[in-house]
Amino acid sequence: MCAGNRRSEMTKVKPVKGLNWGAAAIGTATWTGVPIRDILLLAGVNEDEVDKPKHIQFEGLDCDITGKMYGASIPIWKALERRGDVILAYEMNGVPIPRDHGFPIRVIVPGVVGARNVKWLGKIIVSDKESDSHWQQNDYKGFSPSTDWDTVDFSKSPAIQELPVISAICQPINGSTVKVEDDMITVKGYAWSGGGQKIVRVDVTANCGRTWHVAEFDHQDTALPPVHWAWTLWSVKIPVDERTKNVEIWAKAVDSSYNTQPEGFENIWNLRGVLSNAYHKVKVTLKH
Structure with a gap:
């Protein structure tokens, strides 16, 4: 699920770097999978960890031109929250997930920017730190309208998680x-x-x-x-x-x-x- 990138309208104000997705960058589907909360508890992750600044990192099997695997992370409280509904999905709309949507397994983190819903999942890591991937650290972050590419410092802004209305x-x-x-x-x-x-x-x-x-x-x-x-x-x-x-x-x-x-x-x-x-x-x- 991915929303909040209505760049075609923002470019009417002044240019941005990215795809002109318009209003079509979000969708709704029925997902079937295994709650990641259950998997983490079976793996020995203690529910008390929600009170600590820990993260669940996801690493995909796809990589960029440098060979770096796609990665993202969410706070551990989101993964362990009973009502968080974070799942490792294997079906989309009642059939195996299509290749382009992350077959055979992808992470579904509802209510959160699509960049954290990692496709083609290969690895899950419990860590004291966020994912160090480019897409967690140097992309999908919000900045002041006064910030440009000469002044931007991605370390000064948190990674986008939950999206606005x-x-x-x-x-x-x-x-x-x-x-x-x-x-x-x-x-x-x-x-x-x-x-x-x-x-x-x-x-x-x-x-x-x-x-x-x-x-x-x-x-x-x-x-x-x-x-x-x-x-x-x-x-x-x-x-x-x-x-x-x-x-x-x-x-x-x-x-x-x-x-x-x-x-x-x-x-x-x-x-x-x-x-x-x-x-x-x-x-x-x-x-x-």
Whole structure:
């Protein structure tokens, strides 16, 4: 699972280094596997370790051009937490994990940035330190908008773990023509928040925030215990003026800790484009 990298919109503020994933860098699937908590306890890891600054390192079987294996780590409390739901997965959506998704075994750390969900798992290490891999130490970290590639010091920022609240408009798509019915248009999308936070509201506007409309939830994770790892799917009908030809639709989500999305990217811009969770906005033409 990977979210928070809406770089295509951040590059409208100023360039970032990375892929322009847009709103498509996150997905929901059904995973089947073995709880890593059970494996660690069988291996003799004491639950009292959660009170110590220890980490669980994961090492994949894939490597970069230098021959260094892909690696990442999570705090040990996350791995041992009963409701953390960290698993070593061997099935995705009821079938063996496809090769591109990490066959035969990958780590699933729900609510956490995809970079820690190591594919093609080859090794698990209990350590006093984080993984020393490039992707843990020198990538997937957030910085001030004033930080550039001449001044960045990756040692000064913690590795991203849990992700911020986010939403995306899936229908209509940007640049499309939308048919108006009974002076209304239909908007659909998803919302999600890191750490298992529940989405409690999605607000949508088609007039730059002068009027907001609260979306209905079409599907939401209701599994027990009360953690919400999957997308919340939402929809809403919004009234539009018959004289209006073009509108920009905005969406923002609110989670159970009342975290919400910032309006724009200017104040959260960072050189890698990560954690970019500002309002999702799409421009459409109306067909009356």
